[in-house]
Amino acid sequence: MTTTLQDCRALDAQDPLRALRELFLLPEGTIYLDGNSLGVMPRSAPARVADVVTREWGVDLIQSWNKNGWFTMPGRVGDKIARLIGAAPGTVVATDSTSINLFKVLSAAINLSTADHPQRKRIVSERSNFPTDLYIAEALCKERGFELVLVEPDEIAAALTPEVAVLMLTHVNYRTGAMHDMPAVTAAAHAAGALMLWDLAHSAGAVPVDLTGAGADYAVGCGYKYLNGGPGAPAFVWVNPRHTDRFWQPLAGWWGHATPFAFTPDYQPAPGITRYQCGTQPMISLAALDCGVDTVLAAEALGGMAALRRKSLALTDLFISLVDERCQGHGIGLATPLDHAQRGSQVCLTKDDGAYAIVQALIARGVVGDYRAGDAGQHKDILRFGFTPLYIGFEDVWNAADHLRQVLETGEWRRAEFNTKHAVT
Ligand SMILES: *Cc1c(COP(=O)(O)O)cnc(C)c1O
DSSP: OOOOHHHHHHHHHHOTTGGGGGGBOOOTTOEEOOTTTSOOOBTTHHHHHHHIIIIIIIIIGGGHHHHTOTTTHHHHHHHHHHTTTTOOTTSEEEESOHHHHHHHHHHHHHHHHHHHOTTOOEEEEETTSOHHHHHHHHHHHHHHTOEEEEEOGGGHHHHOOTTEEEEEEESBOTTTOBBOOHHHHHHHHHHTTOEEEEEOTTTTTTSOOOHHHHTOSEEEEOSSSTTOOOTTOOEEEEEOHHHHTTOOOSOOOGGGBSSGGGOOSSOOBOSGGGGGOOSOOOHHHHHHHHHHHHHHHGGGGGTHHHHHHHHHHHHHHHHHHHHHHHSTTSOOEEOSOSSGGGBOSEEEEEOSSOHHHHHHHHHHTTEEOEEEOOOSSSOOOEEEEEOOTTTOOHHHHHHHHHHHHHHHHHTGGGSGGGSSOOSOO
């Protein structure tokens, strides 16, 4: 049965999450399918940031650390994020970047594993993991005399040998949108005696996550994607409370100290997740992130992450079927799994030639997705479309697929202007 524009409008009319779109300032004439790279600005953010600048900084100045709660901000925003990822209060801090937090938790995981199992000197990850994760792991392995072993998703189980200290995976793959079974993979890592570290960059605020239920060991995630925290927003870090106080991480700055204002010359780590902080945090950015996290928490009254997930799957199902029905004959393939249990909140299409130019032609029409380059091997060029159920509707999906159809049918993507690469793709 084919879907019509009227069907999509009817779905929007029935959508219980429809009102959440009003929490965002969506640019006129844009269908924004890149919330997996940079989430849309919350309507509350400009006034909140202006208040932090003009009143908290401008007037209250140094007193703001106490008076306006600046000092406790990483933990307070962390507690809000915790509600979205199945973490207990007091186990998450919003701080630093994903790359830096990965360095901290991977270091702590190596220390923890080495204390109990000194013979384990391997970190396993996926070859198609986001490169910064692999670069951080590679650098740390060199420094600590470890080996980084990269495998394909179907080779993970076989790679969990007695040499493995840590299995480090990104829950939802940034290129394909494929999602791991977090409880099953965590259990497999533990059965093999390895620690489990999850990167939730494409999961937090996008799909339900239960770190506690899965019994994972460490997690990091991103603030500027589905949490809508703004460009370069602080990331977050979670450590299972059973490990937190056993080791500290090597970026032992004063914000992770037990008594930072005692100014002692020696380092005493704070109890709990506070020890995963390093130095002074960016308050303006944290305020914007707080606004972003609040947009996701606003769904709690409407069914929370389960309701967001239902809508996200309905949106991605619709996009997949519309592309299948209406864009045939142009060599478009699907990289994202059809199985709901294996799909994040994005749809990735493949095309042997012209993927970059098609994305550029779509952007010129106001349909903003992005392009991720393939490689000479098994990974094809990708046209990537993120579907944030907070602000994307079913009519948007119809229109996006229709623009794609027109770009393909007219061949307008072949125009020279769409075939020049920019620095940031
Ligand atoms: C987006 C993303 C990052 C980003 O890291 P930064 O330190 O914020 O640049 C890291 N890992 C994964 C898996 C991502 O998707």
